[in-house]
Amino acid sequence: MRFAKLLLARRQLLARWQLAAGLALGSLLAAGTSCEADHDRLVAVPGSHQPANFPAMVYGLDKNAPDAATFELGRRLFYDARLSSDGTVSCGSCHQASVAFAHAGQRLSPGVSGQLGRRNAPALQNLRWHQGFMADGGVLGLELQALAPLTDRAEMNTSLADALAKLNADVAYRQRFAAIYGPGTIDTPQFLRALAQFTAALTSANSRYDHYVRYEAGGTLTSQELGGRALFQAKCASCHATELFTDESFRNNGLDRTFPRDSGRAHITARPTDAGRFKVPSLRNVARTAPYMHDGRFGTLAQVLAHYDHGVVPSRTLDPLLRQPNGQLGIPLAAREQADLLAFLNTLTDNDFLTDHRLLAPQP
Amino acid sequence: MKNRPFSPFLLFLFATASLLSSCKKDGDSQAVVSPAQPTVGTVSFEMDNRVGAKALALDGTAYPTAHGETFTVTTLEYYVSNIKFSKADGTSYAAPGEYHLINAAKPATSSFAVSNVPIGDYTGVSFVVGVDSTTTKSDPLALTGDLNPANAMYWAWATGHIFMKLEGTVTSTSPTKPLTCHIGGYRAPYNAIVTASPSLNGSTLLVRADHSPKLYFSADVLKMFDGVTYFALSAFPPTMAPSASSVQVAQNYAAGMFNVERIQAN
Numbered sequence: 001m002r003f004a005k006l007l008l009a010r011r012q013l014l015a016r017w018q019l020a021a022g023l024a025l026g027s028l029l030a031a032g033t034s035c036e037a038d039h040d041r042l043v044a045v046p047g048s049h050q051p052a053n054f055p056a057m058v059y060g061l062d063k064n065a066p067d068a069a070t071f072e073l074g075r076r077l078f079y080d081a082r083l084s085s086d087g088t089v090s091c092g093s094c095h096q097a098s099v100a101f102a103h104a105g106q107r108l109s110p111g112v113s114g115q116l117g118r119r120n121a122p123a124l125q126n127l128r129w130h131q132g133f134m135a136d137g138g139v140l141g142l143e144l145q146a147l148a149p150l151t152d153r154a155e156m157n158t159s160l161a162d163a164l165a166k167l168n169a170d171v172a173y174r175q176r177f178a179a180i181y182g183p184g185t186i187d188t189p190q191f192l193r194a195l196a197q198f199t200a201a202l203t204s205a206n207s208r209y210d211h212y213v214r215y216e217a218g219g220t221l222t223s224q225e226l227g228g229r230a231l232f233q234a235k236c237a238s239c240h241a242t243e244l245f246t247d248e249s250f251r252n253n254g255l256d257r258t259f260p261r262d263s264g265r266a267h268i269t270a271r272p273t274d275a276g277r278f279k280v281p282s283l284r285n286v287a288r289t290a291p292y293m294h295d296g297r298f299g300t301l302a303q304v305l306a307h308y309d310h311g312v313v314p315s316r317t318l319d320p321l322l323r324q325p326n327g328q329l330g331i332p333l334a335a336r337e338q339a340d341l342l343a344f345l346n347t348l349t350d351n352d353f354l355t356d357h358r359l360l361a362p363q364p
Numbered sequence: 365m366k367n368r369p370f371s372p373f374l375l376f377l378f379a380t381a382s383l384l385s386s387c388k389k390d391g392d393s394q395a396v397v398s399p400a401q402p403t404v405g406t407v408s409f410e411m412d413n414r415v416g417a418k419a420l421a422l423d424g425t426a427y428p429t430a431h432g433e434t435f436t437v438t439t440l441e442y443y444v445s446n447i448k449f450s451k452a453d454g455t456s457y458a459a460p461g462e463y464h465l466i467n468a469a470k471p472a473t474s475s476f477a478v479s480n481v482p483i484g485d486y487t488g489v490s491f492v493v494g495v496d497s498t499t500t501k502s503d504p505l506a507l508t509g510d511l512n513p514a515n516a517m518y519w520a521w522a523t524g525h526i527f528m529k530l531e532g533t534v535t536s537t538s539p540t541k542p543l544t545c546h547i548g549g550y551r552a553p554y555n556a557i558v559t560a561s562p563s564l565n566g567s568t569l570l571v572r573a574d575h576s577p578k579l580y581f582s583a584d585v586l587k588m589f590d591g592v593t594y595f596a597l598s599a600f601p602p603t604m605a606p607s608a609s610s611v612q613v614a615q616n617y618a619a620g621m622f623n624v625e626r627i628q629a630n
Contacts, residue, residue: 140501140523147513147520160514188507188514268522270554270606 045071046358047128047203053213053243059128059142059200064193066201072362073176074198077191079361082170083163084156086112091149091156091195094121097359100285100350101125101202107296111155118154118262120296122281123289125204125353129244135278135294137250138268142200143192164191204284204353212347213243221347228344235331236341238321245283245348251319252276254312254329255293262294276317287346288354301342309333402573405483407449410475410578412625413440413468415585420468426535429586433597435543437585439531440468441517443494443510446559447478449569450488457482463495465510465517466583477576486569489579489624490561493617494527497550497557522605524548527556528617530588534597543597545588547614549606556611558618567627578628584621591616 045066050057064070077083081090094109094117095101101124103109108116119135133139139148149155150163158166167173167186177186177194209229211219221229232240241247250265256276259266265274278294292298298307312322312330322330333341353359413420415427415437426434445463450456459478467473495511501523507513517526528547533540549556562581569577589595593612603610 134521138522139520141503143503144513144520144523147518151520159516160518160520161516164514188512267605269551 044068045197045201046356047201049203051203051205051210051214051243053210054126054129054205055242055244057128058131059196064143064196064200066197067180069176070180070194070197071201073180073194074196074201075359076176076362077195078198082166083150083158084112085158085162088112089156091146092361094149094155095124097356098354099123099288100204100354102289105290107291109155111152112157115154117152119294120291123285124199125202125284126244126282127202128200131248132279136265136267137279143196146192146195146199160188160191164188167191202353202359204350206352207284207348207350209344209347210243210350222343224340224343225347226344228340228342229347231333231337231341232344235333239280239319240283245286246280248279250274250277250279251321252278252315252317253308254314254318254322255295255297255307257313257315259315264294273317276315277319283345284348285350285354287349301345302338305333305338305341309338403483404480405571405573406477406479406576407481407569407571408475408477408576408578408630409444409447409464410580411444411466411622412580412582413466413474413585414582420585422469427586429597430590431594431596433534433536435532435534435536435597437468437530437532439529440585441526442466442528442583443517443525444491445495445499446492448490449481449484449486449571450490451484452487456488457484457486463499463510465515481571483571483573483575486571487564488561489564489569490559492557492559493614493622494548494557495525497524500524500550519548519605522549524550527614528588530585534600537598541598542602543600544602544604545600545610545613546604547610547617549610551606554606554608554611556606556614558614560618560622562622562624564624564627567624569627570629576630578630580625580628582623582625584623587620588613588617591620 045068048061048066077091078095079090079092081087081093083090089110089112094103094106096104098104103121107120108118109121111117122135127133127142127145130142131140133142133145134148139145147160150158151160164186167177174186177190178184180194181190208219208221211217212221213219239247239249239251252264252275259276263275265277265279266272268274286292287301290299290301292301292304298304308322308331310330312318314329318329324330324332416430418425418427420437420440422438422440424436426436428434443463443465447459447462448456449459459481462478464476465473499506499511511525513520517529518524519526526546526548528545530543530545532543534543547556569579571577589597589600592615593609595609595613601607601609603613
């Protein structure tokens, strides 16, 4: 009885709180209609949700709250070649939506004046979930990442100061930035955060595989694909781990014996033990992101699997997982296993993402 | 019976209310405290960039080294940060948020003031020549003013500032040779974050409410290459990334580049 009484008292108290909270909410709503509009715009930004099967975001939605106007501005910046030194190269030149923002068929990509870059243009997807950027992990944040290709002499070859000067000299950009950040000069944080709204929106989480693991409609895998998945988990998932299909570690996968042209992670850490180690790439949309490896040396996934089966060469920093107990290098994969793996890798293709018109170049 | 501390409705209300209120700009104004007695003062810094005994000019003037080489300077820029004042009793005051980019091409950048220094008698001063790793890795929103990556003192590919940049030409070689010395990096083993602690030469820095002393430093470019480690300029490798030699240059300039020439009591 006493317990019931207490409970009743508690309910009455709660009812009072609810009333008070309701009143407070009412006044907030009255004062906060613009906030409601903000919330609607947030929903309109692609990729601004947490897929149920993904780990927690690194670049959370609170960091640079997705908003339609800023996303559109970032999209405009991403596709604007005027930001390069000679006006010929934009981010979108080497990162194309239809191939998960990799560069279709390009081993290395030409920057300004046609100079080739040092590495294969990576796919850009699910960047909100990544700790580090670039094949050597030198760049530590999504917002800062854009500076690397912008300023690289073989890519866009523009100083940040020059890029800002170009934006500030453009009336349309001034208006767009002012509408979001208020009047004044367009500065580094505004520029980088606007661009990051676009790159953070490149979420790929709607492949057939995703539907399968989330028990959603359309999520059926064939017996061959399921066999490939089991093989993948046994032979590949220690590096291509989690739903991002990378553990973000740096590993030497036995492409070369020496690394005179590109030392990979050692370029950043200067440690000899890091020579030849590169970031494990995600395999999402991998059937569409050819060519493969940091230097784009393999044109097909079949070549990649053949490399792991019999192409791995030794070096001092070769990843231990590629040394079998019997001394053999690589990951033995019978022809049938390779076929099954390829079938599984094809289920990682996310056509919703690859054909999302909101991620294409905006109308001028 | 199960106790439910909050009803779903209440949770919804709070969640919505906090969502809405988070949209609002934080307009809280802090209470203004005006102490009866001022407890802090200001210390000014002036950096006099030199090459040995001569004032540094970026006009093509060729300067001799002690080892018979000559060179010109076109660019000299460096960060001074994390300024610390210490007392004879071993206590010290670390001035927060001080990041100053000195650019020899912009004379106004050679002097700056550190305010809110607790009044007292200071017998030592030190500063980082460069930027601490926490700050250099931080969100671009924090990288404004002198820390702005747009200042071209930043390695985008490695996420971090260039702490010291010297560019010029070695003119004693034939043909002449570019001199490129960009020092940065905060990762072991090539961590180039160094602290300079130039002696006050027995003087005491008196910081009072009505006493704003000024420290005049010389910054001698020659000491970058000649100190703990000697580098012949003709053999100095073009340096634009962390390396063993860049750490040695940093140790050189930490040890000998900066000297207190005089203290103006004001």
